[in-house]
Ligand SMILES: O=C(O)CCC(=O)C(=O)O
């Protein structure tokens with residue numbers, strides 16, 4: 001929270017946390033209408049870089065490390081349990097996801113005077129195997145199910161586990177990557193932490209099942225394609241790009 005409450009000019013400096021460029025994100029640089037704006041800011045932290053973090057943020061770093069260590073074990077166990085049902089090798093996650101190949105995102109949603117006109121976070125799916133989210137008591141996270149949006153009731157004693165794009169590909173569509181968004185609150189700020197369980201860039205995601213729905217791709221390829229699509233179309237096209 002302290003990091004977020006620093007002046008904007010400070011947060012946007014690359015040396016603020018001393019992580020790679022664009023670790024600090026806000027709004028949506030591609031927006032060309034109010035509806036495309038995200039009323040939020042975030043620190044997107046690749047865990048590979050945690051050791052380079054500015055020593056001034058020692059407490060933040062050790063909190064992130066402690067949280068990531070515990071949540072990564074949980075993510076691995078859950079992924080292995082889900083994998084059993086879809087023919088994925090049980091050692092797949094241990095072989096491809098190291099403790100530092102995942103990402104952590106600290107989100108802040110400031111109070112929003114136009115909460116009926118803008119989202120806190122635009123509808124999207126995550127490019128992870130699984131995402132584990134901790135949200136505070138404010139609420140606002142919604143999931144799409146059967147074409148309708150459902151709010152996730154805030155419970156500070158619970159974690160939310162979402163399926164991401166990579167699990168959908170790996171399980172050949174058995175598990176579906178969940179579309180979600182955050183509705184902005186008018187009067188209060190909201191915080192959340194998302195842990196994106198991801199493999200190394202070279203890891204190959206190959207669908208298990210017949211007929212195979214997606215061509216195999218590396219995680220690097222998936223991220224590069226998404227970045228390219230976001231630059232060109234303003235949005236992530238996602239897995240449909242890899243359909244056979
Ligand atoms: O703030 C939330 O509850 C969700 C955050 C999220 O979806 C993300 O960071 O990708």
Ligand SMILES: [Fe+2]
Nearest residue numbers: 124125126180
């Ligand atoms: Fe998300």
